[in-house]
Amino acid sequence: xxxxxxxxxxxxxxxxxxxxxxxxxxxxxxxxxxxxxxxxxxxxxxxxxxxxxxxxxxxxxxxxxxxxxxxxxxxxxxxxxxxxxxxxxxxxxxxxxxxxxxxxxxxxxxxxxxxxxxxxxxxxxxxxxxxxxxxxxxxxxxxxxxxxxxxxxxxxxxxxxxxxxxxxxxxxxxxxxxxxxxxxxxxxxxxxxxxxxxxxxxxxxxxxxxxxxxxxxxxxxxxxxxxxxxxxxxxxxxxxxx
Amino acid sequence: xxxxxxxxxxxxxxxxxxxxxxxxxxxxxxxxxxxxxxxxxxxxxxxxxxxxxxxxxxxxxxxxxxxxxxxxxxxxxxxxxxxxxxxxxxxxxxxxxxxxxxxxxxxxxxxxxxxxxxxxxxxxxxxxxxxxxxxxxxxxxxxxxxxxxxxxxxxxxxxxxxxxxxxxxxxxxxxxxxxxxxxxxxxxxxxxxxxxxxxxxxxxxxxxxxxxxxxxxxxxxxxxxxxxxxxxxxxxxxxxxxxxxxxxxxxxxxxxxxxxxxxxxxxxxx
Ligand SMILES: Nc1ncnc2c1ncn2[C@@H]1O[C@H](COP(=O)(O)OP(=O)(O)OP(=O)(O)O)[C@@H](O)[C@H]1O
Ligand SMILES: [Mg+2]
Numbered sequence: 001x002x003x004x005x006x007x008x009x010x011x012x013x014x015x016x017x018x019x020x021x022x023x024x025x026x027x028x029x030x031x032x033x034x035x036x037x038x039x040x041x042x043x044x045x046x047x048x049x050x051x052x053x054x055x056x057x058x059x060x061x062x063x064x065x066x067x068x069x070x071x072x073x074x075x076x077x078x079x080x081x082x083x084x085x086x087x088x089x090x091x092x093x094x095x096x097x098x099x100x101x102x103x104x105x106x107x108x109x110x111x112x113x114x115x116x117x118x119x120x121x122x123x124x125x126x127x128x129x130x131x132x133x134x135x136x137x138x139x140x141x142x143x144x145x146x147x148x149x150x151x152x153x154x155x156x157x158x159x160x161x162x163x164x165x166x167x168x169x170x171x172x173x174x175x176x177x178x179x180x181x182x183x184x185x186x187x188x189x190x191x192x193x194x195x196x197x198x199x200x201x202x203x204x205x206x207x208x209x210x211x212x213x214x215x216x217x218x219x220x221x222x223x224x225x226x227x228x229x230x231x232x233x234x235x236x237x238x239x240x241x242x
Numbered sequence: 243x244x245x246x247x248x249x250x251x252x253x254x255x256x257x258x259x260x261x262x263x264x265x266x267x268x269x270x271x272x273x274x275x276x277x278x279x280x281x282x283x284x285x286x287x288x289x290x291x292x293x294x295x296x297x298x299x300x301x302x303x304x305x306x307x308x309x310x311x312x313x314x315x316x317x318x319x320x321x322x323x324x325x326x327x328x329x330x331x332x333x334x335x336x337x338x339x340x341x342x343x344x345x346x347x348x349x350x351x352x353x354x355x356x357x358x359x360x361x362x363x364x365x366x367x368x369x370x371x372x373x374x375x376x377x378x379x380x381x382x383x384x385x386x387x388x389x390x391x392x393x394x395x396x397x398x399x400x401x402x403x404x405x406x407x408x409x410x411x412x413x414x415x416x417x418x419x420x421x422x423x424x425x426x427x428x429x430x431x432x433x434x435x436x437x438x439x440x441x442x443x444x445x446x447x448x449x450x451x452x453x454x455x456x457x458x459x460x461x462x463x464x465x466x467x468x469x470x471x472x473x474x475x476x477x478x479x480x481x482x483x484x485x486x487x488x489x490x491x492x493x494x495x496x497x498x499x500x501x502x503x504x505x506x507x508x509x510x511x512x
Contacts, residue, residue, distance in 0.1 A: 145396065145398055147366075161441075161444070164388070
């Protein structure tokens with residue numbers, strides 16, 4: 001034969017008013033998690049379900065020898081001993097809660113520090129970007145002569161010629177209002193250039209056929225890896241008709 | 243204080259030395275005291291064109307190294323008493339010049355002359371840089387052909403970045419001479435038009451000089467072509483010199499001169 005011996009605290013009760021019983025356990029069930037509840041007489045399905053839902057251990061239809069029992073008056077809610085247990089549990093719960101809270105707080109602080117760091121980095125990045133945006137456009141109103149080489153990070157608006165033997169390397173977009181006879185290496189989104197039959201123009205590593213550039217300004221873009229040249233049309237003037 | 247003029251071209255053989263000699267003599271004839279200096283170290287040319295080749299005792303390097311005074315080294319021209327010449331050193335060592343020495347020489351010349359004309363070597367090497375470093379004005383000589391224009395463009399770019407005047411926040415005036423224009427060829431489109439050249443270089447036009455056989459003869463004789471009243475090139479240099487002295491001389495449309503007209507003029511005087 002094999003047996004197990006438990007020493008458990010037992011709470012013995014008989015149910016007179018089911019509602020009262022439930023409201024008592026609603027409030028106190030936490031105190032009974034480690035106890036065995038012994039119920040006098042048969043209990044209703046309702047109560048059984050309720051006790052199960054609270055994960056309480058119980059035995060029904062059992063009478064214990066009267067001697068070993070301490071009387072508890074239900075109306076008072078909780079007995080002294082139970083009060084102590086409750087305090088203990090509350091203390092434990094509070095402690096645990098405090099610990100958890102501290103842990104969370106620590107986590108939070110750590111995360112806050114990490115976030116602050118990231119924030120700082122982002123801010124610096126943004127500042128740099130803003131700075132770049134601010135200085136992104138270069139405007140030059142002189143010609144680029146033979147042998148001169150311009151290296152430009154952002155965009156360029158050039159109001160002078162690009163002479164034979166001059167080179168412009170540019171990461172951004174480019175607008176040149178005058179004729180180009182030198183070399184252009186542009187990696188930007190677009191170029192606006194005029195008819196420049198003598199120029200050597202490479203746009204995003206693709207050579208532009210300068211014969212396709214019409215008189216006046218042309219918009220040069222890349223679409224699906226192919227160069228698209230669109231002449232900018234002159235604005236039509238709608239004269240007042242009398 | 244006189245005006246220092248550097249005569250530059252980028253490309254060689256386009257007519258810098260011829261221009262220097264003729265302009266120097268031209269402004270001297272206009273009553274200006276002028277010193278013309280050969281900066282083409284190792285390649286004396288200017289003395290020949292001015293007819294002074296046998297009179298050189300001391301050269302520019304002697305003056306810079308204080309082996310001779312400026313007055314000892316300056317040679318007075320036979321053609322005009324206002325014109326003085328300072329010869330280039332014949333040494334092959336081009337490193338004899340340095341900035342301090344050049345500045346001192348130029349400053350000294352500026353004090354006693356109205357015009358100081360510096361005949362630059364071809365190219366854009368150190369000799370060229372020394373010539374343009376302390377110049378107030380540059381005369382850019384080109385021939386109406388693409389390679390000459392391109393090299394001149396390069397030289398102008400370097401001038402604008404290396405000049406002391408530009409570094410001091412001032413401007414160096416650049417004046418263009420288009421030399422050896424053949425009107426027929428311009429008209430037939432074989433030769434670049436002046437307008438196209440001016441558009442590319444974007445500097446002021448000082449004058450146009452036609453192709454003229456008389457130039458070579460004059461140089462060989464040591465008598466600058468400006469002395470020849472019948473030479474079209476000589477007359478062009480006269481107008482250029484007058485303009486430099488502040489006279490308003492209208493620009494002659496040499497390209498429009500047809501050969502028949504030229505022949506007629508030549509016929510009248512010869
Ligand atoms: N207008 C002209 N018509 C005909 N021949 C010319 C004219 N101008 C210059 N020449 C000739 O061209 C040649 C080169 O001229 P010059 O020596 O003046 O050039 P340069 O620029 O000084 O050359 P370098 O670069 O070698 O110093 C000479 O033989 C000169 O006589
Ligand atoms: Mg020369």
